[in-house]
Amino acid sequence: MTKRKYQEEKGARIGGINEDELMDLADLFKMFADSTRIKILVDLSQGEKSVSEICEDLEMNQSAVSHQLKILRNAKLLCARREGKSMIYSLADDHVSTIIAMGKDHIEE
Known part of the structure; x- marks a missing residue:
């Protein structure tokens, strides 16, 4: 099978990331x-x-x-839990903090 035929069947990959993953990545960065x-x-x-x-x-x-908050929850960047009548929010995982820290480091260079 030729490389072109393989790419057509599997979807183009750029830097090891397929088209669907690239779209998901773009959506993630839109949140920021x-x-x-x-x-x-x-x-x-x-x-x-x-x-x-x-x-x-x-x-x-x-x-x-x-x-x-609703947008961030839908993007799976936040978690929420109910405490009495209140909703308590937190970051979904350490990746969110890492993205923010790396962005901050980048603009400070």
Whole structure:
């Protein structure tokens, strides 16, 4: 089988990443393209917090924060658990903190 035929059957790979993975990666980076979402992620990198704590830290209204929290949860960057009547949010895993730290290092170079 020729290389071209193989690529057509398996989908083009760029740097070992197929087209579907490239699209998923682009979607992930879109989550970091909004300053409010970045603020929320940085705030939660300090530890889990309720919506009201996030609102207070960011000096934003609950509607705006809740909207962005939903987007971040759908992107699987955040986890949430119920504590009484409150939702408590945290980063989904250490990868999120690593992406933020690496981005910060990059802009400081």
